[in-house]
Amino acid sequence: MKKRAPLSDSPEWTFDLLGEYQTEIERVAKHYRLDTYTNQIEVITAEQMMDAYAGVGMPIGYNHWTFGKKFIQTEQTYRRGRMGLAYEIVINSDPCISYLMEENSMTMQALVMAHACYGHNSFFKGNYLFKSWTDASSIIDYLLFAKNYIADCENKYGISEVESTLDACHALMNHGVDRYKRPQKISLEEELKRQKSREEYLQSQVNNLWRTVPESEEVKNKPKPRFPSEPQENILYFIEKNAPLLKPWQREIVRIVRKISQYFYPQKQTQVMNEGWACFWHYTILNHLYDEGLVTDKFMLEFLHNHTNVVAQPEYNSPYYSGINPYALGFNMFIDIKRICEHPTEEDKQWFPEFAGSNWLDTLHFAMENFKDESFISQYLSPKLMRDFKLFHIHDNDSNNFLEVSAIHNEQGYQKIRTALSNQYNLSNKETNIQIIDAKVNGDRSLTLKYTPHQKIPLGDSKDEVIKHLFYLWQFEVKIMQEDEQGNQKILASCPIKTTEEVP
Amino acid sequence: MANFIDRRLNSKNKSTVNRQRFLRRYKTQIKKSVSDAVTQRGVTDVNSGESITIPKKDLGEPVFHQGKGGINDVVHPGNDQFTTGDHIERPQQGQGQGSGQGEASDSGEGDDNFVFSISKDEYLDLLFEDLELPNLEKSQLSKIVEYKTVRSGYCAEGVPSNIDIVKSLQGSIARRIAMTSSKRKQLKELEAALVQLEQDPHDNIKKTKELKKSIQDLKDKIAKVPFIDSFDLHYRNYAKQAIPTSRAVMFCLMDVSGSMDQATKDIAKRFYVLLYLFLTRTYKTIDVVYIRHHTQASEVDEETFFYSKETGGTIASTALELMDKIIKERYDSKDWNIYGAQASDGDNWADDSPKCANILEKNILPVARYFSYIEITQRAHQTLWQHYETVAATQNHFAMQHIKDVTDIYPVFRELFKKRAEQAA
Numbered sequence: 001m002k003k004r005a006p007l008s009d010s011p012e013w014t015f016d017l018l019g020e021y022q023t024e025i026e027r028v029a030k031h032y033r034l035d036t037y038t039n040q041i042e043v044i045t046a047e048q049m050m051d052a053y054a055g056v057g058m059p060i061g062y063n064h065w066t067f068g069k070k071f072i073q074t075e076q077t078y079r080r081g082r083m084g085l086a087y088e089i090v091i092n093s094d095p096c097i098s099y100l101m102e103e104n105s106m107t108m109q110a111l112v113m114a115h116a117c118y119g120h121n122s123f124f125k126g127n128y129l130f131k132s133w134t135d136a137s138s139i140i141d142y143l144l145f146a147k148n149y150i151a152d153c154e155n156k157y158g159i160s161e162v163e164s165t166l167d168a169c170h171a172l173m174n175h176g177v178d179r180y181k182r183p184q185k186i187s188l189e190e191e192l193k194r195q196k197s198r199e200e201y202l203q204s205q206v207n208n209l210w211r212t213v214p215e216s217e218e219v220k221n222k223p224k225p226r227f228p229s230e231p232q233e234n235i236l237y238f239i240e241k242n243a244p245l246l247k248p249w250q251r252e253i254v255r256i257v258r259k260i261s262q263y264f265y266p267q268k269q270t271q272v273m274n275e276g277w278a279c280f281w282h283y284t285i286l287n288h289l290y291d292e293g294l295v296t297d298k299f300m301l302e303f304l305h306n307h308t309n310v311v312a313q314p315e316y317n318s319p320y321y322s323g324i325n326p327y328a329l330g331f332n333m334f335i336d337i338k339r340i341c342e343h344p345t346e347e348d349k350q351w352f353p354e355f356a357g358s359n360w361l362d363t364l365h366f367a368m369e370n371f372k373d374e375s376f377i378s379q380y381l382s383p384k385l386m387r388d389f390k391l392f393h394i395h396d397n398d399s400n401n402f403l404e405v406s407a408i409h410n411e412q413g414y415q416k417i418r419t420a421l422s423n424q425y426n427l428s429n430k431e432t433n434i435q436i437i438d439a440k441v442n443g444d445r446s447l448t449l450k451y452t453p454h455q456k457i458p459l460g461d462s463k464d465e466v467i468k469h470l471f472y473l474w475q476f477e478v479k480i481m482q483e484d485e486q487g488n489q490k491i492l493a494s495c496p497i498k499t500t501e502e503v504p
Numbered sequence: 505m506a507n508f509i510d511r512r513l514n515s516k517n518k519s520t521v522n523r524q525r526f527l528r529r530y531k532t533q534i535k536k537s538v539s540d541a542v543t544q545r546g547v548t549d550v551n552s553g554e555s556i557t558i559p560k561k562d563l564g565e566p567v568f569h570q571g572k573g574g575i576n577d578v579v580h581p582g583n584d585q586f587t588t589g590d591h592i593e594r595p596q597q598g599q600g601q602g603s604g605q606g607e608a609s610d611s612g613e614g615d616d617n618f619v620f621s622i623s624k625d626e627y628l629d630l631l632f633e634d635l636e637l638p639n640l641e642k643s644q645l646s647k648i649v650e651y652k653t654v655r656s657g658y659c660a661e662g663v664p665s666n667i668d669i670v671k672s673l674q675g676s677i678a679r680r681i682a683m684t685s686s687k688r689k690q691l692k693e694l695e696a697a698l699v700q701l702e703q704d705p706h707d708n709i710k711k712t713k714e715l716k717k718s719i720q721d722l723k724d725k726i727a728k729v730p731f732i733d734s735f736d737l738h739y740r741n742y743a744k745q746a747i748p749t750s751r752a753v754m755f756c757l758m759d760v761s762g763s764m765d766q767a768t769k770d771i772a773k774r775f776y777v778l779l780y781l782f783l784t785r786t787y788k789t790i791d792v793v794y795i796r797h798h799t800q801a802s803e804v805d806e807e808t809f810f811y812s813k814e815t816g817g818t819i820a821s822t823a824l825e826l827m828d829k830i831i832k833e834r835y836d837s838k839d840w841n842i843y844g845a846q847a848s849d850g851d852n853w854a855d856d857s858p859k860c861a862n863i864l865e866k867n868i869l870p871v872a873r874y875f876s877y878i879e880i881t882q883r884a885h886q887t888l889w890q891h892y893e894t895v896a897a898t899q900n901h902f903a904m905q906h907i908k909d910v911t912d913i914y915p916v917f918r919e920l921f922k923k924r925a926e927q928a929a
Contacts (some may be wrong), residue, residue, distance in 0.1 A: 015508055015510070018508060019508065022506050022508075026506065038506070038507070039506035039507065040506070040507050040509060041506055041507065041508050041509065042508075042509045042510075042511045043508065043509070043510050043511060043512055044511045044512060044514075045512050047517075048511065048512070048514065048518070050519070051517075051518040051519045054519045054522065055518075055519075061522075063521050063522055063525060064522065064525060065522065065525040065526040065528070065529040065530075066522075066526075066565060067519065067522040067525075068519060068521075068522035068523040068524070068525050068526030068527075069526050069563065069618075071519035071522060071523055071526075072523060072526060072620045073618070073620075075620070076619065076620050076621075095507070102512055113506075117506065159525075159528075163525070163529070167565070170565055170567075171565065171566055171567055172567075172568075173567070174567055174568070175568065313581055313582075314582075315581055315582025315584070316580040316581060316582045316583075317582065317584070318582070321582075324579070324580075324581060389581040389582070390581055390582050390583040390584070391579050391580070391581055391583065392579070392580055392583040392586050393577065393578070393579050393580075394576075394577070394578050394579075394580060394592075395575070395576075395577055396575065396576040396577070396578070396594070397575045398572075398573045398574060398575070401593075401594060402591040402592060402593060402594060403591070403592040403593075403594055404589070404590070404591055404592075405586040405587065405588060405589065405590040405591075405592065406577075406588065406589075407588055408583055408586055408587060408588055409583060410588070412588065413588060417579055420577050420578075420579050421579040423577065424577075424578065424579060430570075431568075431569075432568040432569060432570055434568055451568075453574065454570070454574075455574050455575035455576070455577075456573070456574035456575055457570045457571065457573060457574030457575070457576070458570075458571040458572075458573050458574060459568065459569075459570070459571055460568070460569040460570055460571035461571060462564070462566035462567065462568070462569060463566075463568060465564075465566035466566045466567060466568050469566070
């Protein structure tokens with residue numbers, strides 16, 4: 001390879017130098033077929049980074065105290081030196097916005113550009129979940145619409161009312177996601193156009209549902225269909241469409257929170273892959289530049305120092321241990337896939353006959369595009385990596401007074417560990433399974449939810465508080481029940497709280 | 505493709521609104537924290553903000569989550585000793601082995617309280633919301649104490665350094681225009697006549713000569729109008745304006761006789777802290793005078809005031825006398841806003857109480873802006889209280905309150921200083 005004069009490795013960055021590095025990184029990224037949205041790279045200060053933090057990944061957020069709380073928390077921990085700020089924040093939008101922090105050295109800026117602007121960016125554009133569930137081109141417009149709409153509501157109906165509605169929606173945010181039905185893409189013009197007519201339409205639908213005009217005898221005698229006819233897992237959607245007394249603007253706010261929740265859902269499901277992919281590419285791209293002689297040894301040492309920190313995995317008994325580091329797992333899995341393609345061992349050929357020895361770049365792109373954490377791990381976690389990480393599986397059944405090591409990184413344990421780790425990233429196991437099973441449209445208008453435990457794990461203590469929030473939206477009795485093994489129904493929580501005599 | 509945007513100069517306070525929303529929402533908790541924090545301060549420490557502590561449980565945003573228990577399967581890295589089938593004793597809760605509590609706690613630090621800082625202004629605002637200094641407006645201007653020089657228009661006389669050049673030259677132009685207008689009108693006419701004359705085919709030498717001469721005369725006359733005249737000069741005018749003084753003195757009077765124990769003194773101290781903080785909202789400079797007394801009164805420093813031990817009987821009037829003396833010597837009521845706060849457990853020589861009421865009414869209250877008396881006792885009121893009650897009935901800038909224990913201080917303080925409108929009603 002023809003050596004070129006290296007780029008400046010002075011720690012101070014300038015916009016010119018950023019541009020030079022960006023051009024080289026882009027060239028290498030193209031070489032590896034990384035397809036990205038246009039990059040919009042914004043240089044910000046540490047204070048602005050804290051603002052960005054508080055916005056939980058939304059570049060334009062509506063006003064709410066919870067973001068203020070996040071900001072204060074960030075500020076406190078940062079000031080006390082307990083936490084460094086993240087090097088970057090990247091937004092799944094088109095153009096793809098990434099933030100570089102002013103304080104970073106040139107090396108760090110290059111790392112961040114390779115990581116965010118080409119790693120994450122190409123993941124947002126290529127991964128099937130993001131492709132089918134989010135619309136990068138409209139999100140900024142939609143967030144702007146949401147911010148203005150909510151500010152407008154605050155003016156019209158008062159900050160407190162809007163705040164209570166948002167509080168209630170936030171409590172149910174995780175249950176505002178369609179997991180199986182693909183949502184429609186949103187665009188701003190349409191949203192505005194539809195919003196007015198939707199207000200009226202929605203309300204008329206609701207009115208129809210709750211009609212109290214007396215029915216003829218004939219209709220009355222027919223058995224009433226259960227409503228909803230099938231259990232509903234998207235609680236916010238159900239509220240938006242069916243809550244009897246919500247005002248039109250409140251329905252719109254429920255919708256906004258639901259849409260934002262939906263927008264972030266793919267990110268929750270692809271943490272390991274997304275970070276792994278981005279780490280893999282900053283590592284690969286910068287090493288490529290080094291091989292070409294474009295960056296110096298000094299640059300590489302600083303880069304590797306940071307890179308190693310990011311992908312470090314503390315062991316279970318280390319004081320720094322807080323679960324598996326998604327950066328470490330993801331990065332090592334992608335490196336491992338590349339290894340399996342380039343230098344497969346006998347074991348690899350046996351475990352991964354489909355791709356062992358194939359073109360690594362094709363395989364990597366395929367993996368990035370078509371999986372989420374759960375399926376990615378169950379498909380690609382190799383025995384070698386399990387040995388490298390020394391993974392072991394702890395089975396904790398609260399009916400025993402001990403924990404059991406049910407599998408370790410050996411021949412008998414590989415499959416079991418892989419399944420267990422994959423399940424660990426299955427959101428439907430981590431999040432509570434709660435569905436609306438009954439709304440008494442013809443009776444006392446009470447709403448019944450059902451909790452189906454996963455592996456007998458009970459519902460957490462906050463249920464009473466959440467039910468209160470749900471009651472705020474529904475405004476008639478709300479209860480949540482659970483069926484035990486004998487099929488008996490047990491009420492876990494209800495609002496307003498009933499005395500025991502009243503429970504049938 | 506990439507666009508670089510430098511956002512560093514954009515406002516960095518994007519979160520300010522959200523921060524205020526947060527303060528607004530947790531006002532009750534924050535206020536509680538603020539009023540607790542008062543006791544931790546020195547009397548005159550007002551420059552710092554305050555760190556606010558809110559129990560984390562109050563801040564939670566509840567979501568449905570999985571609780572503890574049931575069956576948990578977790579994969580951990582770094583196996584160094586286990587083989588399949590090993591049984592391990594279940595670790596004590598919270599020892600960090602984290603047997604799959606899912607997202608139960610996102611804090612990672614357990615049940616720490618949520619601590620954050622508010623600025624000095626935010627702190628004082630919260631502490632003294634809805635309170636105001638009594639008598640402030642009424643007597644502010646009646647006792648003019650300081651002057652400030654302010655611009656007030658122009659005048660015709662003054663010292664050269666005060667000449668306003670722009671204004672003066674404007675005057676000069678106006679005067680010149682006014683004084684020459686008729687002449688210029690004439691000049692114009694003559695010039696027009698001259699032009700006509702020159703176009704005339706006949707020779708009019710004499711007439712032309714005459715015309716030219718009168719034109720020259722007029723021009724000379726116009727030129728003779730002076731460029732600047734003393735009449736044009738405008739001087740900037742200054743006037744003295746009365747402003748209320750921003751100086752205040754706060755007298756802390758306390759009974760340190762044997763019957764006052766440290767707990768009672770602490771209660772008094774908290775009261776003084778509040779009063780001091782409150783005064784800083786209005787006054788730039790505040791002197792604090794500590795007067796303690798048993799059978800004799802003396803002026804002391806803060807440390808001695810609160811923490812030195814004394815015994816003996818109580819003659820409260822000595823303190824009031826000393827206060828009166830100090831006012832006369834050092835704090836002229838024309839220059840100073842005088843506030844007094846007396847704390848006592850109510851013990852006093854029975855003979856002395858009428859004297860106290862008398863000094864207060866005759867000497868102190870006429871010059872003081874406000875005088876408050878707090879009685880910290882669990883027992884029945886004694887003579888001092890009874891005599892003061894008669895004073896309070898006639899003087900509306902004297903107030904007295906009864907404090908039983910620490911928790912009463914803040915409410916009592918609010919009671920003393922709540923908005924006058926309410927009090928009057």
